[in-house]
Amino acid sequence: MTEEDKILEEVTGAEYKYGFTTDVESDTIPKGLNEDVIRLISKKKEEPQWLLEHRLKAFESWKKMEEPDWANIKYKKPNYQDIIYYAAPKQKKELKSLDELDPEMKKTFDKLGISLDEQKKLAGVAVDFVMDSVSVATSFKDKLGELGIIFCSISEAVKEHPELVKKYLGTVVPTTDNFFSALNSAVFTDGSFCYIPKGVRCPMELSTYFRINQAGTGQFERTLVIADEGSYVSYLEGCTAPMRDENQLHAAVVELIAMNDAEIKYSTVQNWYPGDANGVGGVFNFVTKRGLCHKRSKISWTQVETGSAVTWKYPSCILKGDDSIGEFYSVAVTNNYQQADTGTKMIHLGKNSKSTIISKGICAGKSEGSYRGLVKIQKSAENARNFSQCDSLLMGDKCGSHTFPYIEVKNKSAKIEHEATTSKIGEDQIFYCNQRGIGTEEAIALIVNGYCKDVLNQLPMEFAVEAQKLLAISLEGSVG
């Protein structure tokens, strides 16, 4: 059976296939947000004083901020006092090996197709699994340890490598950056931490899997990746949440730091629950992602966004060092009543810095997709180069597609190119496929895959396959 057939087969049956809850007893704290809750979270996580202060400072600035409303999205603003800010799967003792893991939780892993054992070892992926914002298991830790690579949950890093966390946490995304990042800085419960030492090329893909499980919880994870001089790492992130008819909030912060000559490749497949066909429920995905590039370093963001009721996400690169490179590859699919306002920011400060933006939007049903991006060339950025391309594909006459590219140039040697197109799948293209015996639905999957190829090619192999299937599932029933 070909890949295309497989997609089609899944397409015909699929609703949201990751919609199950895991019956694990969870340790939650009361709803609401105040200083005591933050102190409680900090205490539960046995954090040092400086981190508590960091949280409280963020909370102080959050209280003064207003929820942004400039994005082209409409949603009922969450009541921030009606959210449970800490929900950890209850576990009494620390785990030595995977066998000790709660059998219920293990089943979750299997259902997700992420078995932490044999399969993944063969695939060579080290996984950090974050459920309801607390990291539950990290595989391959010892093997990575031999190379000096630190890959663990951020709470573990706070305990074991406080000097690294203290030095870099909040340096790329300051606590006062925006409403959601301030909230995250105040209440984040867990996330992943990764440090690649000088000159080390990480031999395997590092991966984190996020999942919101508990009802009424928000997920606030924090990821910090530091690639020291001359190192390389490829990092994957996957997200799912069960079906619920309330709107769950996900406000994550990701910080990447690429030192001189380092390279970070950060890939995301986001498949949070998008709500049902009538627009009820779904996850609000308000994420702040930013990377800092030092000299001759490179940060590459790749994202496949198929889920979430509302997405508000702009992975950015600050190209501070000379000769640094920033890349952004994105596929954003919206269907039914989904809304996505996503794009990137490329801030050029260093000489000869380069950036590439490829954004592919696909809108179906009654959804709205927007690309919003900023390319900023500062005076210091001699010979900066940018190429941006944002294409939108419209399927159906009830959806909307928008582009808001901002370009600000303050240096004459800059070369900036930007182009955007909006169109639908050509009748002649479909006719061509039909005429050769390919059904309309299949033809569309084929054309969409071709349209997204530039981005999907950037994903690591296993992810690319998953992403292709996700695309097909998301667009199911949108034909005609």
Added chain:
Amino acid sequence: MKLKDKLIQAYKDGATRGLSFEAEREKYIQQLEEMGFPTIKDEEWKYTNLLPILKNDYQLSESLSEVTAQSLEEYILTDTDTHLVVFVNGQYSEELSSVDDEHACICSLAEAEVKKPEILKKYWGSCLPENPDSLVALNSALSNNGTFIYVPKNKVIENPIQIVYITNDVSADLFLQTRNLIVVEENAQAQITERHQNFDGKEVFTNALTEINAAANSIVDFYKIQNDKRSCTLIDNTWVNQEKTSNCTVDTFSFGGKFIRNNLSFLLNGEYAESNMRGITLIGQNQLVDHHTLVDHAVPNCQSNELYKGIFDDNAKGVFNGKVMVRPDSQKTNAFQSNNNLLLTDSASIDTKPQLEIYADDVACSHGCTIGQLDDEALFYLRSRGIPFKEAQAMLMYAFANDVLSNVKIPELKEKLNRIIAEKLGVELNIEV
């Protein structure tokens, strides 16, 4: 007194008393009072700060002053037979204007109240949105004269119509509200040029508004020549309503002035209409030119083309914001937009934001935007053939802008623009037009 209060006071003191549209003016002045002037916190004014302009202590009107026909010659087309409408310090100059209105009604708005009251009543303010921005509201409330052009059905106005707003011998800094109302009926055609020109080097701030109504099958070409003295500020609001199969072009050539803001809005209200917007911006020193365009595709099967070229020297600042809106069910829309810029120095800057908002699926919309500098290899090629650096540079820049220039349909105007460009580039260009 702050400028806003001063304007409202002037209204209350009866600056427009006795003129038509009293009820409308009342509504507009209230809107101005509520909104105030835009600041950089408004998304539409993010890159253009109006505040320094508003600080001056402007007087709001000035009496007619003596201007000779000779001194005007430099600024108008002289070799072509044209209709000429001249205003001096905001007042219609009978002496300088020469209009032959055999086929059309070309006069001042004040005269139109007598000559064509029903047309004036029907179209005045008809292109404006329900809740306009404060500058449109200000003009609508306080403008007391301007140009009226009415071309009846099936008439083709062969000779171009030139509109010139002169300011001369002004006693203090002046703030003017000029207004044009252009109505071109079915199957009719007109070519119009507009220019704001100061003679005495005083600070003149003009808040101009033009309404263009293009009925079915009509063709309207409107050329704006913005090459005023360096002391002058211009905010130019243009609102166009197009009916089916009409064709309307607005070309903007910005070379002079201290601060220019162009707000250009097209509403495509009938099927198979075509809109063209083009512009050349060639500025240096501390000049600022801001182009904001909006094309609203409200019905299916329309086409819009946008092409803006900018060259920025010294500390000049350029802003471009091109918004294309495709309403639900406006199928088969074609909308193209292109904005190309050359930055010649590190202290010049350009902020550009093309914007597409699309609610229909069977459309072909695209926008492209580039920022760069002259191709080194092309420069080298020319220099290796004995062309000095400066001339080579000018030739390439001229070629860069020529896509826009080549569309100008009045030969003398094209020549004139060529001369201005050559002068701005500091070279003699002998390029056949």
